[in-house]
Amino acid sequence: MSVPPSLSEGSVHASCVAWNGAGVLISGPSGSGKSELALRLMDAGFDLVADDRVLLDGAVASAPARLAGLIEVRGVGILRTPFVTKAPVSLRVCLGQGQPRLPEACRDPWTGAVMLSLEPGFPGTVARIRAALKACCGSYEWVTGAGENVEEM
Numbered sequence: 001m002s003v004p005p006s007l008s009e010g011s012v013h014a015s016c017v018a019w020n021g022a023g024v025l026i027s028g029p030s031g032s033g034k035s036e037l038a039l040r041l042m043d044a045g046f047d048l049v050a051d052d053r054v055l056l057d058g059a060v061a062s063a064p065a066r067l068a069g070l071i072e073v074r075g076v077g078i079l080r081t082p083f084v085t086k087a088p089v090s091l092r093v094c095l096g097q098g099q100p101r102l103p104e105a106c107r108d109p110w111t112g113a114v115m116l117s118l119e120p121g122f123p124g125t126v127a128r129i130r131a132a133l134k135a136c137c138g139s140y141e142w143v144t145g146a147g148e149n150v151e152e153m
Contacts, residue, residue: 012110015071016049016061016087017041022137023049023061023087024129025111028095033120035072037095042071044126048083059111062086089113090136093129095120105148114147 014027015038024041026034035051042048050063051071062085063069069083092108097117108115114136118125134140135147142148 010056011064012054012056013052014054015051016054016063016089017046018049018084018087019046019130019133020137021084021087022090022133023113024133025054025061025089025092025108025113026095027092028097032096034095036074037093037120037125039071039073040120040126041129042081044130047087048081049085049087050083056089056110059089059113060086061089061111091116091129091133093118102144103146106146116146 012027014025015034016023016025017038026037028034038048038051048069048071049061050067053064053067055062055064063083069080070078071081072078089111090113092111092113092115094115094117099117099119099122103116106115114132116132118128131140132146135142
């Protein structure tokens with residue numbers, strides 16, 4: 001998994017959604033499906049935090065003022081939606097890097113969150129993200145995989 005340099009504060013090319021206040025930062029190259037995956041997660045009950053650009057203040061994500069509440073829906077247009085102003089990032093999903101069956105434990109150098117590589121079009125991606133987020137937030141318990149030894153990292 002490609003790990004970017006450390007970033008304590010700034011703007012990143014990504015999307016972010018939240019579930020019960022816990023943020024999921026979705027990153028990947030242009031055209032990898034960040035907005036599409038954010039839209040699918042919103043359809044499953046997640047809230048939009050930011051699309052296209054995400055401001056990070058440590059591990060807290062927000063939208064730049066001019067993009068707040070906007071999401072690009074390919075083939076439809078840019079839509080204004082309800083959004084969450086800030087969310088602490090609990091999980092980072094990296095697109096376009098393949099999807100290992102059993103990933104190694106990995107932390108995002110930007111936010112300290114658990115980091116996964118997933119493919120947005122793979123069946124069950126939304127359910128995988130919800131399960132990983134539940135493990136990050138303590139509803140489930142990591143036994144092995146991306147969030148293994150969460151307390152020790």
